[in-house]
Amino acid sequence: MTTPSLQDGIDKAGSPIQLLWKPGAAPWTPEVVEREYAGWRLEQAAWHEGAALLNLSHHMYDMWIEGPDATRLLADHGVNNFEKFAVGQAKQYVPVTRDGNIVTDGILAREDENAYLLSGIPAAQHWVQYHAEKGGYDVSFETDASSAFRHGGGNPKLFRYQIQGPLAQQLVERVFDGPLPETKFFHSTPVSLDGRDFKALRHGMAGQAGYEFIGPWEHSDYVHEAFLKAGEPLGLIQVGALAYTTPSVESGWIPSPVPGIYTDPELRDYRAHLALYGIEGQRPLNGSYFSPDIEDYYLSPYELGYGKLIHFAHDFVGREALLAAKDQPRRKKVTLVLNPDDVRRVVGAGEDPGFVLTYARHRVEASVGLVGMTVQTASIDPVGTVLAQTVIDPAHAEPGTEVTVVWGEHPGFGTEPEADLGFPRIRATVQPSPFDQHARTHYRRNS
Structure with a gap:
């Protein structure tokens, strides 16, 4: 039996909106993680006032991209500056369509000269892999779906734990018996805990300083317990699925914008390539704002506040459209x-x-x-x-x-x-x- 495609779903429904409009749809929350540990109010307060531990291990979709054409592929289909992208650095990767509408963003980490890890909601990964295969780029891919969609079950390849809040630095120093090496924002540094090697990505959320610790799943329990034990005297609080969804509202990141892929006739083959029961065909639209035209929900990087990420000194899909829209974003x-x-x-x-x-x-x-x-x-x-x-x-x-x-x-x-x-x-x-x-x-x- 043939798996239905996104285009099949649109054709059967009659339009993209008829496919996606689902009044009263329940909001997404991260998989596997408990909904609340200490209560969502205390969990929110933790990253404002103390120390918070967030588990990102299960809801992230990872795609490793490696090969001689890896950088060229990502630069051809993303607005970012690849001339200044160091090994060990991460960036918010922003791919757009030829009309200048965002596909969705993701976190792109450069792991080696010709090796990257793209993480987040899988719409960006789908876009990159499709164009790699269509364009004949010399790259290979390895993927690890989120725990809700991992075929055959099993554990993630990586653990991801965030330590956030005003006491985050103090907690990290307790775990590692001293401060970590000074690390630039959104750069990572190798760390080791009792012979277990992983990395620390320097960043924060909702304005608070912190780290994201990323490493092989086999070390996940040990690292998790080490943070919980060291954090007990500091009042460390684990953050559940409910509170986890909220810091983006303060920090200005809009999760999962509607991909601008549903209407361009030139993207029909792409829509036929995508599975109907993927993020592009299943993430619902609802609310009091209704338009029968899906394009009214599209967003440009300018509307999302990503204008500073656009590097016009290289050619990429959507460059001309973004140049034309540079000084007149609609919202x-x-x-x-x-x-x-x-x-x-x-x-x-x-x-x-x-x-x-x-x-x-x-x-x-x-x-x-x-x-x-x-x-x-x-x-x-x-x-x-x-x-x-x-x-x-x-x-x-x-x-x-x-x-x-x-x-x-x-x-x-x-x-x-x-x-x-x-x-x-x-x-x-x-x-x-x-x-x-x-x-x-x-x-x-x-x-």
């Missing part, structure tokens, strides 16, 4: 701070709404009507309300601008996109993205 990324009284009224029926997480695209309105859409919304307990990563008309992007968020689930086809469905409104105030000041200044300068 700007901002953070909306939702009015806490309205959140309690609309979401909590007058009470504390508890944990709120949604990737729904909610309408953002001003006096002129529709001005933007939310992309991820979550409770941030240390802030005291709900924040929403949002793309908005530049005319309404000034911090302090008052807007409203329409809270509800549009049913989709059969109802006009602009229909008044009686959904409640939540007042909100525009603030910068990243919302966290440290992430917006020092962290961004380092990146």
Whole structure:
């Protein structure tokens, strides 16, 4: 029996939106990890006030790319600067279509002169491997799917543990009996723990300093226990799946943007190559913002705040489109701070709404009507309300601008996109993205 492709799914449904629109879809949370350990509020507070341990081992999709053409392949299909990319360094890899719309981003680590590891949501990996095979690049691939999609079950090839928060450095020094070698932001350094070798990637989340420790799965239990034991006197808290999904709302990273691949006739073969039951065919769309045109959900690197990552000194797919759009992005990324009284009224029926997480695209309105859409919304307990990563008309992007968020689930086809469905409104105030000041200044300068 032939496995259906993404194109088969679109043809059967009638359009990309008819395939993907799923009102009320449950938000994604990481696989395998407990939903909560100490409670999502305490877990969020840990990376703001103390030390937090996050397990990234199970939900990341890894693809190793190696061969004489590895750098040329990645440069041909990514906006990044490969002239300045050291072995041991990592970058946020940004592939785009010929129309300049993002496919999705991923974390790309250079492991050797002609060897890379691309990690994250697998849409970028699919894009790179397809074009490698189609273009005849001299490269090889090895993949390790996330634990939810690993054929035959089994363990990941790598463990990934993040240590984050103001006490992260102190905890790391307790584990390794002293400070690690001074390491540049988003560069890694080799480390060893009782004869077990792995690496430490220097970075942070939600504005907090920290490390991501990456190594062979066979060492995972030992390393995990070492951090837990050393962290006990510091009040180390493990972060569960619920809280794990929220720091991106503060740090300004928009996870899993809609890949800009569904409409270009020249990408029909690509869509026929992709499995229907992959990320591109199964990641749902929902919320109060509904458009029958999937292109209204596409995002450019400029809208995502990735303009500084674009290196025009080399040729790459989408270069001309990005040059043309450079000075006129249609929307700007901002953070909306939702009015806490309205959140309690609309979401909590007058009470504390508890944990709120949604990737729904909610309408953002001003006096002129529709001005933007939310992309991820979550409770941030240390802030005291709900924040929403949002793309908005530049005319309404000034911090302090008052807007409203329409809270509800549009049913989709059969109802006009602009229909008044009686959904409640939540007042909100525009603030910068990243919302966290440290992430917006020092962290961004380092990146």
